[in-house]
Amino acid sequence: MTETSSPPLASVEAGGWPPRLVFATTNPGKLREVGEILAAEGVAVVGVDAVVPGWSVDEVGATFAENARLKARDLAARSGLPALGDDSGLEVDALGGRPGVRSARYAGGHATDVENTALLLRELADVPDERRGAAFRCALALAWPDGRLVEADGRCGGRIARAPRGRGGFGYDPVFVDPATGRTFGELSAEAKNGFSHRRRALDALRRALAMR
Numbered sequence: 253m254t255e256t257s258s259p260p261l262a263s264v265e266a267g268g269w270p271p272r273l274v275f276a277t278t279n280p281g282k283l284r285e286v287g288e289i290l291a292a293e294g295v296a297v298v299g300v301d302a303v304v305p306g307w308s309v310d311e312v313g314a315t316f317a318e319n320a321r322l323k324a325r326d327l328a329a330r331s332g333l334p335a336l337g338d339d340s341g342l343e344v345d346a347l348g349g350r351p352g353v354r355s356a357r358y359a360g361g362h363a364t365d366v367e368n369t370a371l372l373l374r375e376l377a378d379v380p381d382e383r384r385g386a387a388f389r390c391a392l393a394l395a396w397p398d399g400r401l402v403e404a405d406g407r408c409g410g411r412i413a414r415a416p417r418g419r420g421g422f423g424y425d426p427v428f429v430d431p432a433t434g435r436t437f438g439e440l441s442a443e444a445k446n447g448f449s450h451r452r453r454a455l456d457a458l459r460r461a462l463a464m465r
């Protein structure tokens with residue numbers, strides 16, 4: 253009798269990344285970063301437009317984690333595929349943690365990255381260098397159509413520059429200074445940012461959580 257080619261049960265049940273997932277984001281910067289990081293781990297990251305064109309969800313959560321969960325669960329249900337949600341943003345010490353979960357809407361509902369960044373610099377105009385600490389936060393949720401959910405988060409500390417520098421990255425990157433190099437995330441290469449960013453740390457934590465299931 254010939255052996256079947258089915259994988260042993262253990263490899264099906266064991267933790268680890270699904271080979272293909274859809275990313276519940278409309279932000280091309282996030283898609284690029286997560287696509288690059290997970291490609292190195294053999295995971296195919298599919299953009300939402302290829303699966304559910306025009307997808308969006310109301311981000312009504314009070315925390316990054318709640319919003320990441322909302323995005324992932326909604327898209328997993330609509331697409332029938334494992335779906336990754338990312339909710340992220342900037343917490344600024346001198347602003348009591350603002351803009352936080354409202355980072356994308358800081359300067360208004362349809363604010364651009366440039367408008368959000370300009371408002372941040374105006375609000376911090378009188379804040380001295382030693383009080384310009386901040387952190388990027390990233391919450392991730394991976395949801396399956398059958399209801400399973402695995403979550404993780406990552407944080408990256410830095411400070412807010414006095415003016416934008418660099419053209420790399422997206423969002424608040426040109427005003428977020430990495431304390432180790434003194435460069436803004438906008439001045440770092442994609443490879444350098446992806447080496448230690450809040451998103452990289454959250455993906456590392458998610459990989460560990462998946463492996464422990």
Ligand code: ITT
Nearest residue numbers: 277278279338339340341342355356422423424425
């Ligand atoms: P989706 O909800 O569709 O994923 P979004 O851009 O609206 O896209 P969020 O609601 O999570 O995503 O808002 C994140 C905000 O924080 C947004 O203003 C981003 O520009 C900013 N942000 C998140 N990660 C960042 C990073 O790595 N570098 C710079 N800014 C970042």
